[in-house]
Amino acid sequence: MGKVKKFFALSGEEKKLFVEAYVTLGLMRAALLVFSFKHLTHSLEHQKNISDIKPLSDQNRQSAMAVGKAIIRAAAYTPWESACLVQSLTAQRMLQKRGIPGVFYLGVLKDNGSEEKINAHAWSQCGDMIITGGKGHEAFTVLSVFRWGKE
Template identity: 65%
Template sequence: MLSKMKRFITLPSEEKKLFFEAYVMLGIMRAALLTVSFKRLTRSLEHSPKQEKITVLSKEENAKAIAVGQAITRAAAYTPWESACLAQSLTAQKMLQKRGIPGVFYLGAAKDEENKEKMKAHAWTQCGETILTGGKGHEAYTVLSVFGWEKA
């Protein structure tokens, strides 16, 4: 734990700010998922049941998007609450939209290999060609819905 704190202290101030913003936003999104309907949470987004076209990002936008994704992934590992893929995707959407970076998040489903009668769900966020959150194993899921946002 001490080595992680030392590493954190040596991070550039911008990365520390992103980490704290992601940490707080993950808490807000977790609380929102427990208390607000999903439809209400996503009403400001463009909804499509199919794949969205990928928006090309500038180098600067892509670098910012990657930094946001890394901050969310890092912060999610340290929250005392569950910060699963959906909370991470909603957090990414809010943080990226705040920075004027367009993107999409996907909701997918797949059969549970352990119990064939059950389904499992997953959410992941993408900006340009880069998957920022939830990328690990997303290929196993069939996309059910896509939620996109443009530059603010």
């Protein structure tokens, strides 16, 4: 019952963003199970690294923060796995829909305790803000960057 109370305590805009994030998380999770990653990212500009990130306008900054918060909030309540890659793809879709440019990163971290184990992580960024997957992203070596929108 506490989850329902929390939902109804949200503002109307937060509720709309939560529902949109929840549905998009589900669609992105299903898409990752059905389609190749290359297919899902074919419309994005693929780069090895990125250096020219431009700041967002105040309005886009607020919108991007609200979208990121909704994605992280909704991901905590999905009955399916909504890990970092699903969250990054969801952020890309929701922010691109709003005309807010950004990037998402794919990185790896080699486990020092094992010769073969590698951990992967994805995180999204708009301007100088990490939108999803920010916790611990600094430890990962960036392998690929996917950009959407014009900055």
